[in-house]
Amino acid sequence: MAGVPNLADTPWLDPSSEPFIRLRGVTKKFGDFTAVNNVDLDIYKGELFCLLGGSGCGKSTLLRMLAGFEVPTSGRIMIDGVDMSDVPAYERPTNMMFQSYALFPHMTVEKNIAYGLKQEGVAKSEIADRVDEVLGLVELTDFTKRKPDQLSGGQRQRVALARALVKKPKLLLLDEPLGALDKRLREQTQFELMNIQDQVGITFVVVTHDQDEAMTLSTRIAVMDAGNFQQIGTPTEIYEFPESRFVADFIGNANMLDARVTEAGTDHVTVETALGTIRTEQGIQVQEGQKVYLALRPEKIHLAKAGDPVHEGNMQVTGHVEDIGYMGDMSVYKVLVNGETMIEVTAPNLTRPKQRSLAITWDEEVVLSWHSNSPVLLVR
């Protein structure tokens, strides 16, 4: 992930590279209900692509269409250059980890994991080796002879993950793969997933509810809402350059303000908001008088006691601390500005307080300031 970005790491920027998965106009309807709505998507080889979105927005349905369990109502799916319309699930180069795990209840952990290799006709000794290897990976070596109903939820999830991983398919589809794991095991498995992706060059499509997970794991994220893609981009793009209010709100937190354009320059836009006139260094296509929205992330606002020095050139407003949420590493402050607009600010707790109270407390007058590059203007 780290390092200088080049075209090999970011194939989606390279117009000459062939996508591994290509979705064109894919729609899935259940009766009158549209679960996935006319979706176009390119995913490149070796990507770890995350689908992020609220419950019921169509993530699993999209994954199930890739795996071949649902037939698109219209549109085309290509995997590795092959049209998947007439390819049944058992012939697709994909393996899926089910949200419901779908473990075979009559088979032991070992047999569950070996099932796919057996279907492939892999030699017995090799099956045993590969099963052992993947069991070690998910830390289930002591549970090989158990049946699924003798396992805890997290253990079952790991069996499901192991069963999908062991075949090393070209495309791995994971539906909420780590949700039931504890923090340590989740981080470890995330790390392993990234490792596997690096080593074997498997392409992953991962569904998750967990933003942090999507942020740390993925090469790119698609944010879904009601069957549509709201935005597709790298974690940084999604977080720092959201294209809609939905994305800004869904990923992380944002203070959302109604705004009206007062000056539309080429390199800056000035808007009128409840906090007063705000200048943003952003060249977007807007006209004077247009109604837009301004999003400002809580951690991008600097909080200072009234009277303390503030960075020169920063926008600043004064407010009144209404509420503090202490979270250990940082605190969340709810600040009322102009007696009507509540602004959320997060600040790291950089030093240990001298007394058993924080430097800034309830009912204190504070100054909020931010760099003019920080606010994001959104037209939808």
Added chain:
Amino acid sequence: MSSVAADPMDPAPGPTQAGLGARISRQLQASWKLCVIAVPYAWMLIFFLLPFFIVFKISLAEPLIAAPPFSALFDLTEEGIVTIRIILDNFLFIFEDDLYIRTYLNSVKISTISTILCLLVGYPIAYGIVRSGEMARKLLLMAIILPFWTSFLLRVYAWMGLLADKGTINNLLISIGIIDEPIRMLYTDFAVYLGIVYTYLPFMVLPLYANLEKLDSSLNEAAADLGAKPIGIFFTVTLPLSIPGIVAGSLLVFIPATGEYVIPDLLGGGNVQMIGRVLYNEFHQNKDWPVASAVAIALLFLLVVPMMIYQRYQAKEAEKV
């Protein structure tokens, strides 16, 4: 968080008002549970265990020409001594005369083959019903249950009419010109198998349906995802998971079919000897209640013992893991 707050799970210090109420309701619940369990036990006792002991008692008696036609088990002599007369002759007798062993084995053979036939016919039916749409499923289930609404005896008579030498089927085949002579169907093994499979098929289909319907369809998807073809999925996933349904259906067919009397009598005539007929003859023609009872008891044990062995075996299998 304050640790002083009362934890509702904590054993309260002393019986508070609420604690007493909870205890009473718990007691009520316990006695209710007892009631619920007691009903089936009472049922079993009155309608199964008691009659069983009566039959068992008769099987240890001597036949008499009297009413009832068997000797008493307990006798009170004039000196006030209770004598118990147990005659084991009846049991010995059924092992001496090979008629009983033969008919018993024949019954087991016929009911085993019928059970297998029922399974072979019933499984695809149950599978088909599970796979069909919601509307069709209801109709098909209805069609399976519908025959129960007419008398069993009537349906067997109907088969007699169909299968007889001058019956519907033969007449039809002759009139089309496929055959010249009627095919003998009634009063053959074939007619008995047909009758049993026809009659007991719903007992196979319904438990199988209940079992297959519960199977999680995502298991089939998972198997397909891992590269299994539809046939492979059936044998590695569906079939093993439907074993409980197969066992239940098979027992429901096998047990009554073994003791079946009406079908071998009406469709098999005198040619097909089954233990149910022998029992009937002992009771009504020979008027030998004790031997008949001994046959009934022996039949029961010969059926129950293999089942118990099977169940123990299953329990062990389940424990092994």
